Amino acid sequence: MPVIVQVEKCSGCETCLDSCPFDAIEFKDGKAYINEYCNACMSCLAGCPEGAIIETEKSVQRSAFSNQLKDYKDVMVFAEQKDGKVVSVSYELLGVGRRLSDELGANLLAALFGAGEPEAQELIRWGADKVLLCSDSALEQFNDDPYSEVLAKIINEYKPSIVLAGATPVGRSFIPRVAARLRTGLTADCTSLEIDKETKNLLQVRPAFGGNIMATILCPDYRPQMATVRPRVMKKGEYHADRTGEIININIGNAVSRTRVLDFIKEVSGVSVNLHEADIIVAGGRGIGGEKGYKMLEELAEALGGAVGASRAAVDEGWIPYSHQVGQTGKTVNPKVYFACGISGAVQHLVGMQSSDIIIAINKNPEAPIFNVATYGIVGDMFEIIPLLTRKIREVKNL
Amino acid sequence: MNIIVCIKQVPDTAEIRINPETNTLMREGVPSIINPFDLHAIEAAIQIREQHGGKVVVLTMGPPQAETSLREAISMGADEAVLLSDRAFAGSDTWATSYTLAQAIKKLGADIVFCGKQAIDGDTAQVGPETAEFLNIPHISYIRKIEEVKDDYIKVERLMDEGYDIVESTLPVLLTVVRELNQPRMPSLKGKMAAKKAEIKKMGMADIEADENSLGLKGSPTQVKNIFAPEVKAERKIIEGTPDEQVDILIKELKEIRCL
Numbered sequence: 001m002p003v004i005v006q007v008e009k010c011s012g013c014e015t016c017l018d019s020c021p022f023d024a025i026e027f028k029d030g031k032a033y034i035n036e037y038c039n040a041c042m043s044c045l046a047g048c049p050e051g052a053i054i055e056t057e058k059s060v061q062r063s064a065f066s067n068q069l070k071d072y073k074d075v076m077v078f079a080e081q082k083d084g085k086v087v088s089v090s091y092e093l094l095g096v097g098r099r100l101s102d103e104l105g106a107n108l109l110a111a112l113f114g115a116g117e118p119e120a121q122e123l124i125r126w127g128a129d130k131v132l133l134c135s136d137s138a139l140e141q142f143n144d145d146p147y148s149e150v151l152a153k154i155i156n157e158y159k160p161s162i163v164l165a166g167a168t169p170v171g172r173s174f175i176p177r178v179a180a181r182l183r184t185g186l187t188a189d190c191t192s193l194e195i196d197k198e199t200k201n202l203l204q205v206r207p208a209f210g211g212n213i214m215a216t217i218l219c220p221d222y223r224p225q226m227a228t229v230r231p232r233v234m235k236k237g238e239y240h241a242d243r244t245g246e247i248i249n250i251n252i253g254n255a256v257s258r259t260r261v262l263d264f265i266k267e268v269s270g271v272s273v274n275l276h277e278a279d280i281i282v283a284g285g286r287g288i289g290g291e292k293g294y295k296m297l298e299e300l301a302e303a304l305g306g307a308v309g310a311s312r313a314a315v316d317e318g319w320i321p322y323s324h325q326v327g328q329t330g331k332t333v334n335p336k337v338y339f340a341c342g343i344s345g346a347v348q349h350l351v352g353m354q355s356s357d358i359i360i361a362i363n364k365n366p367e368a369p370i371f372n373v374a375t376y377g378i379v380g381d382m383f384e385i386i387p388l389l390t391r392k393i394r395e396v397k398n399l
Numbered sequence: 400m401n402i403i404v405c406i407k408q409v410p411d412t413a414e415i416r417i418n419p420e421t422n423t424l425m426r427e428g429v430p431s432i433i434n435p436f437d438l439h440a441i442e443a444a445i446q447i448r449e450q451h452g453g454k455v456v457v458l459t460m461g462p463p464q465a466e467t468s469l470r471e472a473i474s475m476g477a478d479e480a481v482l483l484s485d486r487a488f489a490g491s492d493t494w495a496t497s498y499t500l501a502q503a504i505k506k507l508g509a510d511i512v513f514c515g516k517q518a519i520d521g522d523t524a525q526v527g528p529e530t531a532e533f534l535n536i537p538h539i540s541y542i543r544k545i546e547e548v549k550d551d552y553i554k555v556e557r558l559m560d561e562g563y564d565i566v567e568s569t570l571p572v573l574l575t576v577v578r579e580l581n582q583p584r585m586p587s588l589k590g591k592m593a594a595k596k597a598e599i600k601k602m603g604m605a606d607i608e609a610d611e612n613s614l615g616l617k618g619s620p621t622q623v624k625n626i627f628a629p630e631v632k633a634e635r636k637i638i639e640g641t642p643d644e645q646v647d648i649l650i651k652e653l654k655e656i657r658c659l
């Protein structure tokens with residue numbers, strides 16, 4: 001087991017039982033015992049008042065790989081494109097990537113597939129030193145097989161120490177394949193990435209358990225250290241129109257794919273669903289009560305020039321389409337202003353929106369957890385408040 | 400059609416909190432459940448079997464207690480259940496979990512492998528695609544609809560940011576599913592009887608011919624260094640008054656921050 005109980009120190013107090021999220025602690029003959037359920041999350045270490053629970057020696061057999069770790073130096077960003085245009089999470093990754101590579105004294109590389117030189121130049125202006133450009137038309141549209149093949153090949157050749165990608169439907173789909181193939185670790189949905197001053201390893205912080213806890217993840221013995229980051233979690237870096245860098249053209253052989261995208265169908269909806277780009281989001285939860293409530297939110301969003309969001313409760317009820325969902329299983333947003341209307345504020349929702357600059361909560365229940373993260377709270381009936389607010393905003397704006 | 404559904408037994412995370420003083424999890428009385436996305440995967444597998452014949456095998460890697468989740472899957476209509484359990488598997492990250500599942504799937508054989516989109520505890524959504532890579536088969540993530548299934552072909556809808564893709568693949572394939580796919584059925588009486596009697600097949604390290612250095616904590620490239628409570632910013636400012644007054648104050652604040 002990764003964690004063991006020093007039996008002589010265990011007092012049998014059972015305090016540790018509660019600290020384990022996996023039911024991995026059992027009591028036998030009055031002493032704690034760690035079973036197969038252990039996920040090595042280490043939460044029980046602090047849970048024992050006697051300090052009887054300790055981590056076992058880190059596996060003696062380090063990766064066969066450990067003497068090659070030093071060959072891996074640079075930071076690489078996978079720059080995702082859609083319809084030939086780089087998507088904004090890629091610029092956010094270049095922002096973090098620039099900071100990390102400066103700290104390491106290394107180069108910042110960007111891998112760009114299925115786009116052209118103008119887009120590659122743009123990546124340089126956003127901070128990349130070198131762009132590994134594969135403009136083959138076979139990569140214009142995303143398919144897991146060729147994307148995995150080409151990225152794994154580039155990583156093997158350029159040996160970056162860190163690889164960052166967006167936690168988008170594309171990144172979340174093929175980056176795990178690349179990590180599996182390269183026999184290395186991948187940390188999902190990071191909210192903070194820092195270099196450990198002593199070891200120079202990447203400290204990757206991410207939420208788990210539906211946002212109820214945060215964990216720091218390390219990948220000390222394998223390279224590259226791979227991480228995904230959700231859109232809008234990191235800030236873009238600095239744009240310098242006169243920055244120069246190198247574009248290296250990568251040729252791929254015959255790109256084969258066992259899957260094929262036949263068509264993309266855009267889901268239409270009254271107001272903008274582009275939650276990532278919106279400055280103002282008006283979101284509704286179970287409190288909106290039905291499609292009529294949704295109409296009311298649309299009107300407020302329209303008056304403000306914003307987009308409509310939803311909590312999972314409102315989506316599960318079928319009142320608002322999934323593409324509007326904000327939260328752990330939906331989108332992460334950080335608009336300037338977020339209206340949470342009739343949203344109770346379950347952590348799963350909060351993780352998706354709590355970095356918004358200003359949060360305005362409207363809810364009947366004064367105890368609703370949403371008020372804990374709200375900049376402004378209104379306890380009241382949204383069916384009274386929102387139409388009034390919409391009317392007054394229209395007046396102010398002369399709409 | 401041989402269908403394998405990978406299911407994970409998870410704590411019901413909606414009920415888990417962290418004690419901000421001690422940074423330990425408080426999980427008293429939190430029930431263990433089948434990962435909610437995996438219920439949709441089980442349902443999808445049963446529907447395919449109903450149309451095309453074959454069998455549905457549920458597979459989980461976990462401690463002996465995970466058997467209850469396997470029996471629950473049988474009560475929904477799965478035909479067989481396999482429990483991958485060995486002390487050597489403890490502490491697996493997604494790499495080692497996927498390697499272990501793939502070794503078992505190779506032994507069992509499958510035309511379609513189903514996974515949930517993500518597990519609600521680890522929350523990585525990585526095990527599906529990584530398992531497909533170890534099996535050297537294609538995968539399609541975030542399936543919201545299955546349009547067509549043939550002996551060596553499948554056509555599905557994949558959820559994307561602002562709509563969906565229509566994707567086709569050869570078989571064998573691994574699919575990860577989202578909630579929109581279907582409504583999982585409730586266990587039937589007959590299912591419950593079957594679940595009681597069903598024999599759970601157990602497999603350990605030797606049965607799947609795994610490389611010991613790729614298993615459990617030893618085989619896992621990532622390590623959890625520590626865990627802590629998420630910070631919440633508490634600048635709560637409650638706007639009081641009649642609805643009219645509340646809205647007026649709000650408008651004033653919105654003007655101040657130049658939102659109006």
Ligand SMILES: Cc1cc2nc3c(=O)[nH]c(=O)nc-3n(C[C@H](O)[C@H](O)[C@H](O)COP(=O)(O)OP(=O)(O)OC[C@H]3O[C@@H](n4cnc5c(N)ncnc54)[C@H](O)[C@@H]3O)c2cc1C
Nearest residue numbers: 187188405460492493514515517518521522523524525526
């Ligand atoms: C706090 C914390 C943070 C973690 N962060 C990371 C991380 O960033 N990177 C990393 O590699 N590991 C991480 N782990 C380890 C990871 O949670 C475990 O490896 C876990 O067994 C599988 O990952 P998941 O829960 O994210 O599953 P997901 O990848 O989200 O699960 C997707 C699907 O895979 C199938 N599946 C998953 N696990 C099993 C199983 N045991 N048996 C059968 N089917 C299964 C199910 O169909 C499930 O719906 C973390 C663990 C903890 C405690």
